[in-house]
Amino acid sequence: MISVLTPLPVLLPLLGAAAALLVGGRHPGVQRALSILVLTAVLTVSVVLLVIADSDGAASVSVGGWPVPLGIVLVVDRLSALMLVVAATVALGVLVFAVGQGSADGDEETPLSIFHPTFLVLIAGVANAFLAGDLFNLYVGFEILLTASYVLLTLGGSAPRIRAGITYIVVSLLSSLLFLAAIALVYAATGTVNMAQLAVRLQELPDGTQLLLQSMLLIAFAIKAAVFPLSAWLPDSYPTAPAPVTAVFAGLLTKVGVYAIIRTQTLLFPGGAFDDVLLWAALATMLIGILGAVAQTDIRRILSFTLVSHIGYMVFGIALASTAGLAGAIFYVVHHIAIQTTLFLVAGLVERQGGSTSVDRLGGLAAASPLLAVLYFVPAMNLAGIPPFSGFIGKVGLLEAGVDDGGWLPVAVVVGGAVTSLLTLVAISRVWNRAFWRPPAQSPARETAEAAAADAGPELQPAAVAADAPGAADTDDAAGGSTAGGGRQAARRAAWQRHTAVATDSAPATGDRAGGRSRERPLHPLPRVMVGATAAMVVVTVGLTVVAGPLYGVAERAAEDLRDRTPYITAVFGSEEPQ
Amino acid sequence: MTPTVVLPVIIGGLYAAGVYLLLDRSLTRVLLGVLLLGNATNLLLLSSGGPNGRAPILGYAEPEEMTDPMPQALILTAIVITFGISAFLLAIIYRSWRLVRQEVVGVDEEDRRVARRSRRTDADEIDPDELAPEDRPAGHADSLQSDAQVEALLAQRLPGVPSDDVDLPLGDGGNR
Numbered sequence: 150m151i152s153v154l155t156p157l158p159v160l161l162p163l164l165g166a167a168a169a170l171l172v173g174g175r176h177p178g179v180q181r182a183l184s185i186l187v188l189t190a191v192l193t194v195s196v197v198l199l200v201i202a203d204s205d206g207a208a209s210v211s212v213g214g215w216p217v218p219l220g221i222v223l224v225v226d227r228l229s230a231l232m233l234v235v236a237a238t239v240a241l242g243v244l245v246f247a248v249g250q251g252s253a254d255g256d257e258e259t260p261l262s263i264f265h266p267t268f269l270v271l272i273a274g275v276a277n278a279f280l281a282g283d284l285f286n287l288y289v290g291f292e293i294l295l296t297a298s299y300v301l302l303t304l305g306g307s308a309p310r311i312r313a314g315i316t317y318i319v320v321s322l323l324s325s326l327l328f329l330a331a332i333a334l335v336y337a338a339t340g341t342v343n344m345a346q347l348a349v350r351l352q353e354l355p356d357g358t359q360l361l362l363q364s365m366l367l368i369a370f371a372i373k374a375a376v377f378p379l380s381a382w383l384p385d386s387y388p389t390a391p392a393p394v395t396a397v398f399a400g401l402l403t404k405v406g407v408y409a410i411i412r413t414q415t416l417l418f419p420g421g422a423f424d425d426v427l428l429w430a431a432l433a434t435m436l437i438g439i440l441g442a443v444a445q446t447d448i449r450r451i452l453s454f455t456l457v458s459h460i461g462y463m464v465f466g467i468a469l470a471s472t473a474g475l476a477g478a479i480f481y482v483v484h485h486i487a488i489q490t491t492l493f494l495v496a497g498l499v500e501r502q503g504g505s506t507s508v509d510r511l512g513g514l515a516a517a518s519p520l521l522a523v524l525y526f527v528p529a530m531n532l533a534g535i536p537p538f539s540g541f542i543g544k545v546g547l548l549e550a551g552v553d554d555g556g557w558l559p560v561a562v563v564v565g566g567a568v569t570s571l572l573t574l575v576a577i578s579r580v581w582n583r584a585f586w587r588p589p590a591q592s593p594a595r596e597t598a599e600a601a602a603a604d605a606g607p608e609l610q611p612a613a614v615a616a617d618a619p620g621a622a623d624t625d626d627a628a629g630g631s632t633a634g635g636g637r638q639a640a641r642r643a644a645w646q647r648h649t650a651v652a653t654d655s656a657p658a659t660g661d662r663a664g665g666r667s668r669e670r671p672l673h674p675l676p677r678v679m680v681g682a683t684a685a686m687v688v689v690t691v692g693l694t695v696v697a698g699p700l701y702g703v704a705e706r707a708a709e710d711l712r713d714r715t716p717y718i719t720a721v722f723g724s725e726e727p728q
Numbered sequence: 729m730t731p732t733v734v735l736p737v738i739i740g741g742l743y744a745a746g747v748y749l750l751l752d753r754s755l756t757r758v759l760l761g762v763l764l765l766g767n768a769t770n771l772l773l774l775s776s777g778g779p780n781g782r783a784p785i786l787g788y789a790e791p792e793e794m795t796d797p798m799p800q801a802l803i804l805t806a807i808v809i810t811f812g813i814s815a816f817l818l819a820i821i822y823r824s825w826r827l828v829r830q831e832v833v834g835v836d837e838e839d840r841r842v843a844r845r846s847r848r849t850d851a852d853e854i855d856p857d858e859l860a861p862e863d864r865p866a867g868h869a870d871s872l873q874s875d876a877q878v879e880a881l882l883a884q885r886l887p888g889v890p891s892d893d894v895d896l897p898l899g900d901g902g903n904r
Contacts, residue, residue: 285802292809299816308827311820312834315755318817322762323750329769329806336799337776385836444842 151201155210155223157194158233158276161187166269173262181248184265188244191272192237199230203703207710207720209282209345218343222282222721227707228479229279232408235483236279239400239490240272242686246494247393249678264304271297271397278405282721284332284342287409291328291373295321298402301394302386309389317386324372331365338362345721348416348714363418367427370413374406376464377434380457384441387456388449388506392497395449399456400490404482407463411478414467415711425558427468432562435461435569442576448496448506448584451576455532456489458569465562466547469554475708477546480701484531484539484693491528491686498524498675498683499584508580513589518675522585524683528690529581533574539693544570546701735775742768755821755831759814766810773799773806 165187172180202208207226211217247264274294281287299321303314336342338358339350351359368379375383383403387395414423438458445451463485466478496506502518503511515522531538544566551563693700710716742764749761777799782789784797825831 285805289805289809292813296809296813296816299813299820303820303823306823306827308824311824311827312836315817315820315824315833318813318820319750319758319762322813322817323765325809326762326765326769330772332802333769333773333776333799336773336802337778342798342802385839388838446842446845447838450838450842 151198151208151225152210154194154198154201155208155225155280156212158191158198158237159223159273159280161191161194162269162273162276166266166273169269170262170266177251177262180262180265181251184244184269185241185248187269188237188241188272191276192234192241195230195233195237198225199227199234199703201225202227202230203706207716209721217722218341218346221286222343222345223280223286224282224345224717224720225280226710226717226720227703228408228411228711231479231483231703231707232279232404233276235486236272236275236401236404238689239486239686240268240275240397242682242689243393243397243400243490243494244268245685246396246497246679246682249676249680249682250391250393250497263300267297267300268397270294271301271401275401275405279408281344283344284335284347287344287412288325288328288332291405291409292325294402294405295325298398302390302398304391304394313386313389316382320372320382324369327365327372328369331362331369334365335362343721344412344416345718348718351417359418359420360422363413363422366413366417367410367423370406370409371430372406373403374410374464375403375434375457375460376430377437377457377461378430380434380438380460383457384445384450384453387453388447392493392500396490396493396497399452399493400486403456403460404486407460407467407478407482410464411467411475411711414470415475416714416717419470419712419714421470424468424470427464428558428562431461431465431468432565433461434458434464435562435565439569439572439576443572443579445576446508448499448508448511448580449493451580452489452492452496455573455576458573459485459489459532461569462544462547462566465559465566466550469550469559471550471554472705472708472712473550473553474547475711476701476705477543477550479704479707480539480546480697481543483700483704484543484690487686487690487693488528488532488540491683491690492525492532494679494683494686495521495525495528498679501675501679503584508583511584512587513585515585517589520680520684521675524680524687525585526581527687529577531690531694533577534570535574537694539690539697542694542697542701735771739768739771739775742771753832755824755833758833759817759821762817763810763814766806766814770803770806770810773803 165183169180169183172183202225207224209222209224212221212223214220244265247268251264271294274290274292274297276290277293278287278290281290299314299318302317303310332342335347335351338354339347341347341350351362354362372379372382387398390398414421414427435458438454438456438461442451442454442458445454459481462481463478466474466476466481468474498521499511499514500506502521503514505511527538531540534540534544548563548566551559551566554560746761746764746768749757749764752758752761777796781793781795784794821831824834828834
């Protein structure tokens with residue numbers, strides 16, 4: 150049973166991608182249905198795997214039937230099964246959102262025939278990374294998901310996306326090369342890349358060699374996980390991508406890096422040589438990330454910076470290296486994948502509704518769409534860690550584990566974590582106040598437009614009309630120009646209004662060049678499928694709170710397995726100990 | 729079999745050259761740097777297999793005198809991956825060249841804007857001409873492009889006071 154199920158989360162999306170590519174753009178309906186079907190199947194398989202792994206413990210499958218240390222091994226334990234379930238859930242939600250967006254926009258912006266296969270390949274890569282039982286397969290999993298992410302990030306090939314994509318690709322390439330070099334050195338030192346065998350053999354190496362290998366792996370994974378000081382690429386590259394792409398990136402890609410750090414620190418190098426360094430990194434990641442978020446005015450950039458900042462919580466849990474710390478980190482990973490994806494989806498809806506993602510331009514969204522306000526408010530409070538939600542539970546778990554540790558550095562990080570939580574609240578409530586509750590008239594962009602319109606008189610409401618048809622503007626204004634006194638002055642005013650009209654017209658263009666995401670769209674009701682997908686994700690995040698007890702139980706058992714290490718090793722080698 | 733010094737020297741040289749090229753702002757050089765780094769890493773993988781031996785084919789050589797085949801399998805995979813990504817990167821660079829006629833690492837405008845905004849502590853230190861148009865204070869000279877606009881502003885502020893300006897050319901109103 151488990152030997153059939155385990156490869157499926159990798160195989161199904163790959164086969165689905167091939168099929169989706171064959172169907173192509175000719176039958177978009179079939180392609181959409183196929184992708185959703187495949188991801189639903191992946192989700193079902195993952196849930197079954199989690200149930201099996203939680204009741205029976207870890208299990209492994211040798212792909213291709215090669216004897217264990219030689220062939221490729223896939224390992225399912227509680228941690229990887231749990232990650233698979235969350236990843237599949239989030240991917241399904243994002244895919245439905247993207248389908249809704251695609252059918253609403255007529256697929257001009259995101260060519261569907263490329264999007265769906267690439268998205269499925271991305272999920273295959275993520276699943277492969279979670280299931281990989283050897284370092285090189287982990288590398289291949291990373292490369293699959295990264296290559297797919299390069300395509301998704303530069304979808305459409307507009308100038309801002311190309312600019313952001315280049316930074317992203319070069320940084321990712323660099324971390325991959327570092328990872329590959331680390332694999333070469335690990336193989337040279339131990340003669341294997343199988344993680345279960347490495348867990349034994351690495352302990353026999355001299356301390357200095359261990360330190361070198363561990364630091365290389367940690368740096369490579371820390372770049373992918375966006376741990377400070379290796380996090381600068383993330384807020385630079387994520388915000389320009391289309392909303393569903395940013396959402397799935399924010400949710401999944403960094404967490405694959407966190408997962409790899411967890412494996413490195415628990416299975417391969419349980420000595421805890423870098424725990425203090427990781428604690429410092431966690432503190433810096435939290436504080437510097439959240440300070441960046443407070444400084445931003447663009448919703449997607451604010452969210453990107455909070456994403457970096459909250460990676461610090463997970464690194465903190467890992468660095469504590471206690472069962473409680475690891476359990477908190479695992480729970481927080483699950484919570485954060487769901488919450489960050491949801492918030493980026495909401496940002497996509499905000500952009501649709503308000504025509505911008507800059508809080509300087511938005512206003513009055515709560516009145517325009519109360520449902521959108523609720524959809525933002527609930528996950529935002531969850532992110533900040535307001536009590537009933539899962540964010541609070543995860544943070545309390547981590548902070549308690551930190552206090553229990555007793556050292557001064559963990560306690561300092563606990564304080565930093567509390568401050569970060571408060572600053573998160575500041576950052577997201579600024580969005581809440583400005584974008585949702587400020588009267589639309591107060592937002593500067595509308596102010597200029599409305600001022601122009603008001604001056605132009607009732608006949609000239611859309612200011613652009615004045616610019617397009619100067620003759621008409623003159624006559625219209627002359628008709629309503631009795632207040633100004635005199636035809637000449639009326640003509641003058643008309644001339645001035647033409648300029649204001651031009652000026653307001655040019656404002657969005659400048660914004661577009663600067664941020665690339667203030668496209669003015671005509672305001673129409675939000676597509677139901679997109680709202681539905683986002684609402685479903687919000688329900689999932691709230692559901693995490695409801696099932697927090699059992700979930701935390703799974704996380705604790707997973708953490709015990711990780712600390713013990715023997716379940717993983719015996720799962721790969723059967724009952725006998727590897728030589 | 730004595731260890732060879734050639735391989736480490738080549739690997740080190742490739743890494744050094746690759747890192748140097750990667751630091752350049754020109755994207756073509758960055759690509760070349762990435763290629764060199766990739767080759768250096770592949771050589772590192774190759775050297776991790778230990779001393780040379782005979783081809784690892786059963787019946788052709790005894791297991792003791794074979795080369796370790798594992799790193800070669802890893803290298804083949806790594807070469808394919810590096811090749812694919814380099815091709816993609818090249819396409820992206822070409823696209824960047826087509827779009828903005830430059831192939832250098834771009835500037836994150838939004839980032840610069842935020843940095844400028846937070847640095848603006850004292851109003852006297854600002855040169856309004858350097859601000860983005862939407863950040864300029866209202867009534868700044870640059871937001872008024874012609875005499876006609878100044879006149880219009882005056883007419884708005886002092887309604888009923890006739891202008892002392894006799895004949896302003898209204899034609900296209902300074903829409904130069």
